[in-house]
Amino acid sequence: MLLHLSGTPNPKQRAFFLAKARHIAYGGARGGGKSWAMRRKFVLLAFRYSGLELLLLRRTLPELIENHVRPLLAELGGAATYHSTRREFLFPNGSRIRLGYCDREADVYQYQGQEYDVVGLEEATHFTESQMQFLTTCNRSVRSDFSPRMYYTMNPGGVGHAWVKRLFIDRSYRNAERASDYVFIPARLTDNPILMQRNPGYVQTLQNLPEHLRRAHLDGDWDVLAGQYFPEFSRERHTVRPYPIPRDWRRFRAMDWGYNDPCCVLWFAAAPDGKLVVYRELYLKQTLSSEIARQVRALSEGETIAYTAASPDAWQKRGLGGLEGQSIAEVFAKNGVPLLPADNARIPGWQRVREALAEEPDGTPNLSIFESCRNLIRTLPLLTCDEHNAEDVSAYAEDHAAEALRYGLMSRPHPSRAVLPVPVPRYDPFSTVGSKPNGYCGL
Ligand SMILES: Nc1ncnc2c1ncn2[C@@H]1O[C@H](COP(=O)(O)OP(=O)(O)O)[C@@H](O)[C@H]1O
Numbered sequence: 001m002l003l004h005l006s007g008t009p010n011p012k013q014r015a016f017f018l019a020k021a022r023h024i025a026y027g028g029a030r031g032g033g034k035s036w037a038m039r040r041k042f043v044l045l046a047f048r049y050s051g052l053e054l055l056l057l058r059r060t061l062p063e064l065i066e067n068h069v070r071p072l073l074a075e076l077g078g079a080a081t082y083h084s085t086r087r088e089f090l091f092p093n094g095s096r097i098r099l100g101y102c103d104r105e106a107d108v109y110q111y112q113g114q115e116y117d118v119v120g121l122e123e124a125t126h127f128t129e130s131q132m133q134f135l136t137t138c139n140r141s142v143r144s145d146f147s148p149r150m151y152y153t154m155n156p157g158g159v160g161h162a163w164v165k166r167l168f169i170d171r172s173y174r175n176a177e178r179a180s181d182y183v184f185i186p187a188r189l190t191d192n193p194i195l196m197q198r199n200p201g202y203v204q205t206l207q208n209l210p211e212h213l214r215r216a217h218l219d220g221d222w223d224v225l226a227g228q229y230f231p232e233f234s235r236e237r238h239t240v241r242p243y244p245i246p247r248d249w250r251r252f253r254a255m256d257w258g259y260n261d262p263c264c265v266l267w268f269a270a271a272p273d274g275k276l277v278v279y280r281e282l283y284l285k286q287t288l289s290s291e292i293a294r295q296v297r298a299l300s301e302g303e304t305i306a307y308t309a310a311s312p313d314a315w316q317k318r319g320l321g322g323l324e325g326q327s328i329a330e331v332f333a334k335n336g337v338p339l340l341p342a343d344n345a346r347i348p349g350w351q352r353v354r355e356a357l358a359e360e361p362d363g364t365p366n367l368s369i370f371e372s373c374r375n376l377i378r379t380l381p382l383l384t385c386d387e388h389n390a391e392d393v394s395a396y397a398e399d400h401a402a403e404a405l406r407y408g409l410m411s412r413p414h415p416s417r418a419v420l421p422v423p424v425p426r427y428d429p430f431s432t433v434g435s436k437p438n439g440y441c442g443l
């Protein structure tokens with residue numbers, strides 16, 4: 001066995017090694033020696049404390065292997081035994097570094113009920129806030145010689161930009177969060193002399209980026225959110241205090257089905273001038289379809305709802321969240337909430353959301369959202385562009401409320417065509433379950 005722990009930490013990395021707060025973040029820009037620091041800190045902790053449980057996460061498996069599994073195998077040179085099926089390094093003193101990834105939103109639940117003294121999120125902005133919150137619950141320790149700690153490395157941009165910025169850059173805390181628990185050690189490329197020497201062209205590459213990306217990646221400027229999908233969304237313009245919806249406004253619902261991922265139901269009302277308001281949301285995780293249907297009905301008590309557009313998977317998914325052999329749509333119908341398949345064309349759907357957010361000649365947008373729809377308001381500004389298709393939303397985003405919004409908007413006639421009189425078909429919920437949404441948008 002031959003350890004290859006070469007290199008000496010630079011001053012920023014040293015500060016990261018010495019920090020002892022509950023939440024310690026490092027980096028904030030490209031090339032500051034983040035992955036090196038995270039890996040080395042984990043190895044040092046594993047050797048220093050016997051029987052320490054450490055969990056190191058990246059968002060995807062290929063990134064994890066490239067960034068950590070391979071380098072750790074080389075650096076540890078057999079000083080810790082690697083179990084590839086469990087993806088963990090076992091140290092002679094009983095310490096264990098487990099390496100994991102959370103590709104899908106729900107992948108974090110595989111750590112449910114587990115306890116780690118140390119949890120590390122590499123590229124923390126690739127994780128959603130709810131993933132981070134869930135992982136915090138796994139960061140527990142019964143030891144007397146060590147208090148649980150979370151380590152984060154990050155660059156600006158990505159689905160988690162907002163929560164990382166709030167906690168470590170803006171230092172704005174809510175509820176039980178305490179400022180003294182959060183430490184941020186900023187590091188840029190210029191703090192990493194090794195990379196500057198080995199790859200002097202890298203600075204040039206970063207300097208040649210378009211201005212907003214250069215500011216984010218080279219200067220570590222967190223106020224430029226690279227890749228935000230709906231930069232036009234603004235709490236000020238798009239949210240309103242709840243008010244009583246007039247009885248003659250047409251109401252409908254849209255749902256993005258989910259069991260492990262949250263299920264989101266939105267309630268819409270259309271004013272006579274065609275403007276829409278989202279006036280209620282239901283956002284529930286790991287809840288049976290029959291229970292969601294029951295709650296949807298209870299919340300809609302006394303209201304006339306024209307239809308409920310739902311994600312097409314409600315007709316495909318059985319089992320989880322449904323009843324044996326029945327699709328989610330069948331369970332909903334049996335519980336008094338007949339569903340209609342939503343138009344799932346993604347790019348035109350997102351385009352429709354964008355149009356609804358845009359300002360109309362009267363100075364207000366076509367869509368407003370009640371302040372009480374917390375999850376829709378929280379997640380809409382966090383959506384980022386897909387890395388490979390800038391026209392689409394990243395699959396990593398917490399997009400359930402946005403998807404329900406898209407389905408709801410797509411169920412309406414297109415605004416530019418709305419002036420044409422649309423023949424109004426009679427709506428018979430039971431005859432249309434599972435069929436094409438043929439014309440129901442005109443209701
Ligand atoms: N203290 C150090 N000693 C030796 N090499 C280092 C040190 N810090 C970083 N490096 C090397 O610099 C390069 C960039 O570091 P890395 O941690 O991958 O940066 P980042 O994750 O911030 O992009 C890597 O090749 C890494 O091994």
Ligand SMILES: [Mg+2]
Nearest residue numbers: 034035036067
């Ligand atoms: Mg890195």
